Amino acid sequence: GENVEQHPSTLSVQEGDSAVIKCTYSDSASNYFPWYKQELGKRPQLIIDIRSNVGEKKDQRIAVTLNKTAKHFSLHITETQPEDSAVYFCAARGRDDKIIFGKGTRLHILP
Amino acid sequence: NAGVMQNPRHLVRRRGQEARLRCSPMKGHSHVYWYRQLPEEGLKFMVYLQKENIIDESGMPKERFSAEFPKEGPSILRIQQVVRGDSAAYFCASSPLRQEAFSGANVLTFGAGSRLTVL
Numbered sequence: 001g002e003n004v005e006q007h008p009s010t011l012s013v014q015e016g017d018s019a020v021i022k023c024t025y026s027d028s029a030s031n032y033f034p035w036y037k038q039e040l041g042k043r044p045q046l047i048i049d050i051r052s053n054v055g056e057k058k059d060q061r062i063a064v065t066l067n068k069t070a071k072h073f074s075l076h077i078t079e080t081q082p083e084d085s086a087v088y089f090c091a092a093r094g095r096d097d098k099i100i101f102g103k104g105t106r107l108h109i110l111p
Numbered sequence: 112n113a114g115v116m117q118n119p120r121h122l123v124r125r126r127g128q129e130a131r132l133r134c135s136p137m138k139g140h141s142h143v144y145w146y147r148q149l150p151e152e153g154l155k156f157m158v159y160l161q162k163e164n165i166i167d168e169s170g171m172p173k174e175r176f177s178a179e180f181p182k183e184g185p186s187i188l189r190i191q192q193v194v195r196g197d198s199a200a201y202f203c204a205s206s207p208l209r210q211e212a213f214s215g216a217n218v219l220t221f222g223a224g225s226r227l228t229v230l
Contacts, residue, residue, distance in 0.1 A: 032218060034219060043221040045221070103152070104152075
């Protein structure tokens with residue numbers, strides 16, 4: 001089945017700087033890669049997703065890139081703001097339609 | 112659109128009791144996933160269901176845990192004879208039919224979670 005690895009587990013960046021979170025997946029047939037943001041005590045919320053027929057997608061300060069050959073995908077947040085502090089999860093949907101999550105990255109935005 | 116509804120939001124059980132967690136998917140969504148989240152940890156896949164059918168339960172412990180999604184009513188995650196290690200947040204998420212996978216629709220929407228505490 002699918003296995004998703006996520007790095008780093010914790011990331012601290014100065015407000016205004018960029019943050020990058022990286023994930024790798026194991027199932028070459030995986031076709032859908034969402035990213036979720038979870039604030040303390042809240043549910044995970046989808047912030048951006050990308051499908052395997054696309055290499056890059058951008059939504060304002062957030063972008064995701066996908067390298068199918070290397071089986072890795074990344075989340076980029078530019079001009080970080082205090083409200084970006086949260087836990088971010090990457091995920092991949094494998095050939096069996098299961099959606100498997102990485103272990104999460106705790107992002108701290110420093111003033 | 113009420114979104115994914117989970118109840119109860121908080122549940123306290125003593126060791127050995129049973130816990131039942133309910134999940135009603137979003138309108139138009141036919142598939143339900145259950146995930147477990149321990150404090151400060153990630154979302155661990157447990158089970159994936161459609162109505163009257165368990166598609167994949169490979170993430171669910173073989174004993175004491177069961178899940179169903181009947182033709183009528185919510186999906187239920189049942190934990191029998193709970194132990195302290197079962198204390199966690201249990202999130203349900205729903206998704207549309209597989210063939211809608213490449214539409215613009217949000218594939219996986221989460222409920223607010225059910226927090227189980229075992230005393």
